[in-house]
Amino acid sequence: MSSEKGVLSGSFFMQGDVACAEGAITAGCRFFAGYPITPATEIAQRMAARMPQIGGTYIQMEDELGSMNAVLGASWAGVKAMTATSGPGFSLMMENLGLGIMTETPCVLVNVQRGGPSTGLPTLVAQGDMMQARWGAHGPYEIIALAPSSPQELFDLTIRAFNLSERFRTPVLIMTDAEVGHMTERVVIPPPEEVTIVPRRKPRIPPGDGYQPYVADDDLVPPMAVAGEGYRIHVTGLTHDERGYPATSDDSAQWKLIQRLVNKIRLYKDEIIEVEELYLEDAEVVVVSYGIAARAAMWPIELAHREGIKVGMLRLITVWPFAEEKIRALAERARAFVVPEINWGQIALEVERCAAGRVPVYLVPHPGGDIHKPEQVLAAIRRAVA
Amino acid sequence: MSEPTLRTEAKAVEPEAAPQERHPMDDLLREERLPHIWCSGCGIGTALTCFISALLKSGLDLDKVVVVSGIGCTGRVAGYVRLDSFHTTHGRAIPFATGLKLANPELKVVVFSGDGDLVTIGGNHFIHAARRNIDMTVICVNNFNYGMTGGQAGATTPVGAVTTTTPYGNYEHPFNLPYLAAASGAVYVARWTVLHVRRLERAISEALAKRGFSFVEVVSPCPTNFGRRHKQRTGLDTLRYYHERGIIRHGADPRSVDIELGGDIIEGKFIDIEKPTFSDCCAGIVQKAIAQ
Numbered sequence: 001m002s003s004e005k006g007v008l009s010g011s012f013f014m015q016g017d018v019a020c021a022e023g024a025i026t027a028g029c030r031f032f033a034g035y036p037i038t039p040a041t042e043i044a045q046r047m048a049a050r051m052p053q054i055g056g057t058y059i060q061m062e063d064e065l066g067s068m069n070a071v072l073g074a075s076w077a078g079v080k081a082m083t084a085t086s087g088p089g090f091s092l093m094m095e096n097l098g099l100g101i102m103t104e105t106p107c108v109l110v111n112v113q114r115g116g117p118s119t120g121l122p123t124l125v126a127q128g129d130m131m132q133a134r135w136g137a138h139g140p141y142e143i144i145a146l147a148p149s150s151p152q153e154l155f156d157l158t159i160r161a162f163n164l165s166e167r168f169r170t171p172v173l174i175m176t177d178a179e180v181g182h183m184t185e186r187v188v189i190p191p192p193e194e195v196t197i198v199p200r201r202k203p204r205i206p207p208g209d210g211y212q213p214y215v216a217d218d219d220l221v222p223p224m225a226v227a228g229e230g231y232r233i234h235v236t237g238l239t240h241d242e243r244g245y246p247a248t249s250d251d252s253a254q255w256k257l258i259q260r261l262v263n264k265i266r267l268y269k270d271e272i273i274e275v276e277e278l279y280l281e282d283a284e285v286v287v288v289s290y291g292i293a294a295r296a297a298m299w300p301i302e303l304a305h306r307e308g309i310k311v312g313m314l315r316l317i318t319v320w321p322f323a324e325e326k327i328r329a330l331a332e333r334a335r336a337f338v339v340p341e342i343n344w345g346q347i348a349l350e351v352e353r354c355a356a357g358r359v360p361v362y363l364v365p366h367p368g369g370d371i372h373k374p375e376q377v378l379a380a381i382r383r384a385v386a
Numbered sequence: 387m388s389e390p391t392l393r394t395e396a397k398a399v400e401p402e403a404a405p406q407e408r409h410p411m412d413d414l415l416r417e418e419r420l421p422h423i424w425c426s427g428c429g430i431g432t433a434l435t436c437f438i439s440a441l442l443k444s445g446l447d448l449d450k451v452v453v454v455s456g457i458g459c460t461g462r463v464a465g466y467v468r469l470d471s472f473h474t475t476h477g478r479a480i481p482f483a484t485g486l487k488l489a490n491p492e493l494k495v496v497v498f499s500g501d502g503d504l505v506t507i508g509g510n511h512f513i514h515a516a517r518r519n520i521d522m523t524v525i526c527v528n529n530f531n532y533g534m535t536g537g538q539a540g541a542t543t544p545v546g547a548v549t550t551t552t553p554y555g556n557y558e559h560p561f562n563l564p565y566l567a568a569a570s571g572a573v574y575v576a577r578w579t580v581l582h583v584r585r586l587e588r589a590i591s592e593a594l595a596k597r598g599f600s601f602v603e604v605v606s607p608c609p610t611n612f613g614r615r616h617k618q619r620t621g622l623d624t625l626r627y628y629h630e631r632g633i634i635r636h637g638a639d640p641r642s643v644d645i646e647l648g649g650d651i652i653e654g655k656f657i658d659i660e661k662p663t664f665s666d667c668c669a670g671i672v673q674k675a676i677a678q
Binding site for chain 1: 419452472473474478480482483486487664671
């Protein structure tokens with residue numbers, strides 16, 4: 001089979017959405033369920049063309065509720081699975097994102113963000129779903145969300161998302177946007193043997209020897225048996241004990257389960273959090289941003305340098321869990337934070353929380369529909385040093 | 387002082403006793419989870435018995451049989467079967483099962499849930515899985531109301547029925563489930579009440595053996611929330627009604643099998659046809675995909 005029909009490698013001029021699909025394929029994804037929605041449709045289209053070529057399954061579901069569930073089902077059949085959507089579909093996926101978190105189901109959910117609320121701006125960029133990514137499913141939980149700012153990074157982070165989802169047995173979100181998704185740039189796909197793939201953690205005891213689906217290893221992540229392996233597992237969205245059985249009348253079960261679900265991510269956040277730091281050594285102003293907004297902030301930062309302003313950039317590649325310690329440390333030595341994001345203040349709230357009143361935080365809001373103009377970010381940087 | 391002596395004797399023989407006789411279905415039930423939550427007179431247990439019975443006779447590799455349920459009283463079935471089993475979200479058992487089946491075609495996937503779950507909140511998934519002819523068996527226990535939440539009306543509630551949300555009688559037109567399934571593309575459609583246990587078991591056997599989307603509606607009493615508001619105070623009263631008004635009519639046109647409050651219940655096998663499944667059709671395009 002030629003590489004064209006298998007897992008790709010080489011250098012390509014590739015759209016972000018397509019790079020995302022290829023990243024998934026490289027990571028071993030062999031199941032995609034989705035529903036057409038701008039600006040994520042190209043991911044589904046690529047998967048529809050590619051899945052049959054590589055022994056995978058593509059299914060266009062009746063809605064995003066179905067898509068998310070089919071992905072969970074596929075993961076419980078032992079196959080790496082992904083779905084991709086945008087705002088309105090993301091809202092519908094929240095219900096079963098919760099099921100994925102509760103049942104500890106590895107899978108990847110891509111949100112190519114567009115303007116909202118509601119139908120909003122279907123074809124145009126926004127970053128308005130960042131808090132929905134954090135808290136959109138009901139109940140207490142931790143989530144992992146990554147924010148790429150180029151097609152290459154969308155490729156790379158899709159692989160990372162699959163690896164994190166298997167490592168931590170949890171759904172992982174890729175929070176990209178219409179600009180990155182629809183941007184076409186050079187994407188280098190390494191040969192498969194150079195790509196690190198995290199395999200699923202399997203039970204170390206055979207069926208019948210007392211395997212319990214939710215007995216966790218020391219790192220709080222339980223090995224995962226799937227359907228058809230003979231373990232006769234029971235999996236429920238209800239609060240459950242280590243056997244996987246509902247335990248709704250025993251309040252200690254809820255305490256135990258939630259603490260583990262939260263801590264399996266929170267205690268290992270250093271393994272998850274990835275940031276890019278630019279000019280931070282002597283920065284008086286720190287621009288904290290992510291995705292396309294971070295990329296658009298690079299030019300105003302250069303302009304500010306020409307004016308002699310010491311400004312640096314902390315780009316959040318992992319948005320959730322939040323890089324709290326990094327922000328707290330910067331709050332000790334910087335004079336201000338500037339947070340450009342294409343929403344009306346979401347990640348800025350987190351920066352404020354971590355700055356804890358020590359230094360001011362200047363939000364550079366944008367309602368969506370376009371990226372910031374350089375002068376908007378530059379004005380905020382100037383004000384921060386005034 | 388004979389009583390203590392008797393006790394001692396009884397105690398003394400216990401360890402010597404022969405191994406307790408096991409019920410033939412014990413291996414397929416999670417005994418440690420029993421007793422179940424279902425009310426006295428409820429029909430779900432009977433439906434489950436018929437399913438287990440059909441499964442034991444099916445010759446299927448039970449390690450490959452997966453039961454998927456949604457939410458509600460019948461949704462608890464997944465929790466009682468000693469099989470790979472998934473208790474999912476409300477209405478979403480079918481798309482979850484779709485993912486399982488397509489990702490591992492070796493699995494025998496059974497969706498076992500209630501009417502509110504499968505055809506009210508989950509109606510969209512139901513019709514599309516039938517349309518695609520996904521290879522799965524769907525067993526729907528229809529008790530005409532939302533039992534677990536205290537007897538509210540749903541998409542199957544007959545006109546005139548009094549429920550906690552239709553205090554003056556239901557005025558919405560209900561779904562006729564065999565018609566819905568058949569019109570959507572199911573290859574096997576049957577309906578039985580829980581009174582007709584042997585026929586129900588046989589229908590489930592046939593559905594399990596069928597390739598494609600097979601559907602069995604199980605008409606079932608809910609004395610706690612539905613029956614007692616309709617002069618059927620006990621499950622037995624409802625079974626008597628099934629006995630009096632159940633009419634077996636195999637091959638009946640699904641359009642003609644509406645259930646009216648207190649009216650006839652047409653039962654039987656209505657649809658049994660052959661049609662390529664989703665996976666059959668999908669396999670047909672692989673060569674094309676590789677060639678392009």
